[in-house]
Amino acid sequence: MDVRQKLAILADAAKYDASCASSGSRTKREGATLGSTEGMGICHSYTPDGRCVSLLKILFTNYCIYDCKFCVNRVTSDVPRARFTVAEVVKLTLEFYRRNYIEGLFLSSGIIQTPDYTMEQLVAVARSLRTEHRYGGYIHLKTIPGCSDKLLAEAGLHADRLSVNIELPTAVDLAALAPEKERPVIESSMVEIHGRIDEQRADRKAGFRAPAFAPAGQSTQMIVGATPTPDRQILTTASELYDAHRLRRVYYSAFSPIPHGDGRLPPDRPPLVREHRLYQADWLLRFYGFEVDELVTPTLPNLDLEIDPKLAWALQHREQFPVDVNRAPRELLLRIPGVGVRTVDRLLRQRRVRALRAADLKKLRVAWNRARHFLCTADHQPRARDLESLVLRERLTATAPRQMQLFDAAPSAQSGEV
């Protein structure tokens, strides 16, 4: 099988991975003569599915000894299989990079022989790129759960980002659908990575020239919709992961493809809108000061699919509105539907110099149709009966039902704008 055929199979096999970010790393790798990471990710192309192409995202191999029910590459699946050599992946990465096709490499793999053996292959690719070829571009390695700490340590030296897939939101889900994977094993890898990142930071603070360790941090991916687990549990898990292991990102991946024969999985794939809402909620948790309990409750454990979670919260807490944009503190401004983080910061800067008026807000990328019911300025006061109206929700959704269809997870995974 030639490289082109392998590439066709192993790119196809990697296309379900949600993450493609290449941002967050700003490292000068000593002695590198090819490649750079300057903090900002670059999308080099877009495919007709609307997703960006930033990294060479491939599997080292799609042979796998595991039987995770949600994965197309599980051992019982009938897909064509291929396996790269270390040298082939290295060469592909360099050749693509030199032509400015890609920002770097995102390498994952099916598990062959043992977790350690598999992880060794991935580390060998990164090592060869960094040391033999003096490559300084972006590398994201997916770490194989259960591999040794020694391999993790070396992976972190070469990679900008490491990720360990949590796969499913609860240990029970994991036992049901991914019997060979165990939550404690997955989390222990996260702990190890987190520990080493901290160690490296402490060393640098203490004045040592410690080599970078996964400077773009670690991330994880959670499959959504393969089990009946509600959003509340998913967001709680995500929130715990952010706190416990200081993850940069949790990626949510709507359980994808298509019909299958396994009776343990739900027959319809959940709407991508759910994935989108989870990303929005995730953003609210990280940047807007929301708590999981505010977004989903034991009685309403799932996010509203029709409206975004911030609007849903505002409609349930109308007594907190309208917010005076010229006086309210940042935390309150962040709660206004249709006003994003960047806009809030712009509003704060501007109002120190000049009072904000309704016309200013419209100019500042505020989603006016949504926001106007929830804020006031010197020249704008929402009608009290609107805010108290039972049909406000209907009115707000009536303007957008068609747009809802356009929502897709790809852009929201990147921006999460609410």
Add this chain to the structure above:
Amino acid sequence: MFSAVVDNFDAWRKQARGLLAAERAPSAVRFVAAEETQPSLFGDEAAEAADSAKITELNSPPRRVPPAFLDLAKHVACHRTPGRWNELYRLLWRLTHDEPRLLEVATDDDVHLLRTKEKQVTRDVHKMKAFVRFRRVETPDGERYVAWHRPDHRVLPLVAPFFSRRFREMHWTVMTPDATAVWDGEQLHYGPGANSAAAPQGDALEELWRTYYAGIFNPARIKLKMMRREMPVRHWATLPETTIIPELLAAAPRRVEAMVRAAAAAAPGAAAYLPEARDWASLAAAAAGCRGCDLHARATQTVFGVGNPRARIVLVGEQPGDQEDRAGRPFIGPAGEVLDGALRQAGLAREELYLTNAVKHFHWQPQGTRRLHKKPPARAEAACRPWLAAELDAVGPKAIVCLGATAAQAVLGRDAGKARERGVWQRSRYCERTLVTWHPAAILRAPDAPAAARMRADLVRHLQMAQDEAGIS
């Protein structure tokens, strides 16, 4: 009215400094962008050059402006609209005349206008970093990487330093209609613009790049609007991957169908066929109808485990062979004879044991009129595992003996190291005492008689270990 022709940021900055020092209000100043000037205009401009010279001579100390303004101005300077120099001067004037915090008022008309232009330039810079596509060219002096790109604005000077950091070891050239940048490995050089005909034609790598692009595209989601918004069609001519977009779209429905078929063809596994009752008789009856993988299609029947349903020792083999498939019972062919011999030597009786296989259907390939045993594919083993698990749970043995690697993997998990450790007690999820030994068929295939004898002795010894452990007298 003062008027000056300006063609870059530094020239504008110099002029603007002088004008500010001379307190020339924006209404009394007119900048002309160099690209606007017609040859006929040069007469007038020359006449005014003297005026401008006088102003710069004032040599006053530069006014303080916020650093953010300089950054904004450097970007707006690359914008293609002719009015940019005058707009910048107007903002500069206001910043230095009683409105020092004007930049914080994002909604001010002047600020908003220039911020919008800055954003357009920033976006163009970003797109240039993304969409430049080098082609490798062999020259007598070595390999060169050459690209031609048409940015919306004159952003090459903002982008070229980025490329020189990124592609330091390469010798590269980026051509645009306005200017060309060349990196020789040490320094950046700028030259005049070039048209697209100057770009090299093709690069062998582009075929591989298209292969990747096609592979990573998910045909089940089509979002053309999104793609065009982020990758504007005006750039497509220089993006090699875009040539296959029409065929990707045409083939999308077919590929989705293939994905569906592949998913449907995936072995559903035996789990769906497990009966409610987990006693041996119910399991054996249900297994007869198993369609959990596709092996059933070419096999005669399911060969389920046999023996003592309360056995203290369970032997697990690989899969039934030709004779087992016809008879419906495990271990009755040549390998079964070898096993019987070893059991006798070890002092074990078959009826005390429970015998089964990791895979319950015969996997074979034809050779002439014979059905030749073929190692079962990993997915059949995985699909069949629920049966084995249910059998082991139902019997609840004191010891499990795995005959060969397939059995070892089915019982101990697919950790290759464990499966190769013969004759050592290991813990499996079914039993504290699990042992790996040779498959009797491996003894039949041994390269020579001494090897066969050694393996046979191992097998006997391991069976005795199991007997000692399980306490069968």
